[in-house]
Amino acid sequence: MNGVNRGVETPRATKVLPPHLFDWQLPPEWSWGPGGMVGDYRHYQEVVDALGRSLSLVTAPDPAHTPWLFEEAKQLAQRSHPSIPTTYHYWTAYRDARRGPGYLRRWVTGETVRARLARLGLADIPYVFQMLRGACSTLSYLHETGIAHGGLNGDALWTTPTGRLWMLEWQWAVPREAIPPGVRPGNGPLEIRSLEASRPMRAELLPMPPEWESGEWIPTPASDQWQLAAMCFTALTGEAPPSRGAPPIKLVRPETPESMATALDRALSPNAADRFPSLAVLLRAVDRGDPARTVVMVRGEPDSTAQESAEARVRWAVGDDYEILSKLGSGAFGTVWRARDLSLEREVALKALHPAIARDDKAVRAFWREAKLAAQLAHPAIVPIYDWDSSGDLSWYTMELAEEGSVASLVARSGPRQAAEIASQVEQVLDGLNVAHANGILHRDLKPENILIDRYQRWRITDFGIANVTGEDVAGTTGTPAFAAPEQLLGEQQGPAADCFALAAIVYFTMTGEPPFGDDDARSILARQLSERADLVPFPTVIANWFRTAFAAKPEDRFADGLEMKKAWGKATEKVLARQRGPWWRRVVS
Template sequence: MATTDRPFRDRVTNKLPSHLANWQLPADWRWGTEGVEGEHRHYQEVVDNLGRSLSLVSSLDGDHEDWLHAEARNLAHLNHPSIPTTYYYWPRNAELQRGPGYLRRWIAGETLWSRLSRTGAEDLAFVLQYLRSAGSALAYMHSGGAVHGALSAETSWVTPTGRIWLLGWEWSVRAELPAGLEPNPRWTPTPPESDGVIWAPTPESDQWQLAATAFAAFTQEYPPADLPPLTLVRPDIPVSVAKVLARALKREPSERFHSIAAMLRELDRAVGSHTSMFTSGSMQAAMRGPGEGEEARLRWATGEDYEVIGRLGSGTFGSVWRVRDLSLAREVALKMLHPEVARDENAVHRFRREAQLAAQLAHPSIVPIYDWDSSGGVAWYTMELAEGGSLADLVARSGPRSIADIAVQIDQVLDGLSAAHASGIIHRDLKPENILIDRYRRWRIADFGVAKIPGEELSGTTGTPEFAAPEQLLGETQGSPVDCFEIAAITYFLLAGKPPFGTGDGRAILARELSGDVDLSGIAPDVAEWLKKGLAAVPEDRYADATAMRDAWRVAAEKAMAAEEHAPWWRRWLTSEVHLMPGDS
């Protein structure tokens, strides 16, 4: 029996396949616990030296190396939310005992067929989400002159949060296909024009397969040759939606929509203004109103604009969510106030001010803010999604860092903080959790929730005890040296893997801060002196502001690295553009 003739659950394996048995992964990489067998490909989980799960895609036939390479090259040039990112191709290398294979994003989920077998036919909201996600990916391909050719419930994957991914990309590189191969008709719906002829996919056949897969999601089977009205099989489906699918399933390609983009526009008109609610959770929450849980309230409030994917974290006053901006087709982070906090008008005012402060600074080392809004008692703002997590995540995952590892990034963070100080803004809550890492590994300052602005004379207890300056813990007046203390504490944490004055009770931490009880052994002398000044108990003994601290850091880090025979890193960095990524703003 062919591999894809077996149910999905029987194709998931914890055993390394024989063709990978002699592979040698790079240092500090390891094999993951799961793999999936396909008809021509094997997808094996590997964990890289940053702790990320990736998918190693390899060919089951050693003679298919050119086909695999063409597939990887094609995927590497595609950029769409439903197309997994491809990172690297390993050619065959006998010396390294590695290759051929390519690395892409690991997808935690199952095929649509598996989901249908497990949970039954899908509801309208899910199918609308599927059509939008898969359809926009196909339209993106078609705009570049390419086609998929094998869209099905087997090549469509669904994550536990309902996100749609398209696979089966080996079929999109027809020029490199080995002779005689074509998608398995058992799992791939065959368009009428392709029945009994040589497989030759077109944008029109992709459209038919998209509609056929949506039909299968509704009915658990592909459309038969004698297609019945969908509303006869599923009376709950709106007639307007059924008409869109019926047209896309026409036997004659010329009678279908002239493009998938046109099909999606017609679908928008068919279901009205609520087309944007493409997740079943979003639509169900919207129909029943605010629920008891925070997620239900968020879905209800943002259902027409955002798809809620999952929670990223939660704090005293609010929570952060990973969401998909439906109008711009991108994932962003959404921060919302806890519902009970949002009842306080002053809290909402400060929350909005937090977003405004970060937005007005507009610096590469400060997380960009996109939008602010409120609805139904829910207040939120959206910002760039930090795909690399936070500095706390970095140390938890990889342990203490070296000076060479952090020299440029500390300089960048201090540069961003300098921009804030120049505008009279003091952060007052800098900690590893509030320094985020973007997809280019840049460090960015986030969370200006307790920031001090010009004209304010704020005191009171602020900050996180392990990283807060003594005057914060004592509730005294606070100026820019507060931020300098916190940056020094974060730098110590990065180098030592722990806060400078320990953890636990705030009073004990304060006592150690006031006595200067910090262990600087094992840290390069020049950097140790920089830390000592930054962590001084008296504000006047610290750096006056982030600019002075940044300038001192450059000198200290350069001396420390010169002692280790490193070149003067910051001069090269400042006089080049290697720190700027193409397309960044």
């Protein structure tokens, strides 16, 4: 296929509602979300339902493509795989309705493979392993139904901040007769930066498999295999492979594991018959060289080699109940893993104490205390604790997996957010914080990393590691300096006002990308806090006044509690949003 029919540009973000949705009327209590994505013959618009969940409304801008859209929705409704977003509901267009056609599915966030490579440069080896495993599993499931994808490119694979992989662009994975004549998937250019320098390298459009060179687009499992291998080649080398005669990957990226390089070289064979008979066989060939997948688990104590591996120890300890999938993060006291609960068939976050710390009885008691404190708090804005246990010198507990990462990763990935986008989330977190305080629990270490985001974009508080129960000694230096209240940095008595100060600092960070009083040494931060030197110029007056009260140096000058702070935030943001909805001259003079 010499000329690529690109249709619409490959997925890109947009904050403008497209013309074909102008006349839509959503159900009562539903609203349009802050943005959408323009895709290949599709538009993906975020909508918020009456329960506050973010969903994706998938539509076809061209009315002639309605039967194709319906077939896509029907196919997704019948599929069940962790990497495939299933159809929740299909809105049919009819005379009395002011919406449709379109279907609802999960709103997938994170970033595409293409966007990640453009942001970070050449992919590291573990990321390519992850991409291969997730895509091979998904495509193998699809191939068993007798359908090939046919539209694999850097925009079809998404990864969430917690490492979960999603495969999209499902408009191509339908029976061929459902796709309008002349319509073909498109691929956009990709800009990557090299490992050695910041010099941009623009990759060409992802080449089509050699068997499509005659001009016919005929998706098969073998062509899917080639396209997936081509994506991995681009991720590893920064260049799209030629249809024929691709150089050996080890030659271009020498540190690539032998098993991965050999498998990808074979998958890129010009002759489809020379590729692997299936993606499952390809994956087995790749996994033979991945040390993370070659640990042999035996009953009894782990041997000395396993003792040197934190992952091996956790696998040994929890292997009867949980499958460890990947590492989410690590701190001074423990590591958080993405795991699958084998009994309930659900993914969870598993937090395990570092072995050295687990030998300290005091540390273990504090760890259990953290789990029990969090388990006492049942609120939508607080991450629930499921279970806790120990084996040998390893202690852990499991909690709900917040698949969209944290507020910190959101800002790092997407930049500062507007008040309209976070208004309801801040209210929810303040409500949850108020519940914790009403139960006599102070968090004392609120920071962007401890506000997680679930699959519906809801913010949730986690990590009560240094929390205190009212009545205990709550003096002493605690918290993360950039987000800690002055009384915390001074080691003075602390109350709910300290948590409210920290949450306001998180809101400031979310809206600006910077902590309100800097992030250098604690002494300098404290000096700015005591003189109340936060830069509030960028904010509307009502928001600035809210920050001014929240950042008061004296606790008694701040909001009395989370409830009062929530009400003040609601009034401030409502005024800002009302101005934005009003005429242009009101926005200018306000």
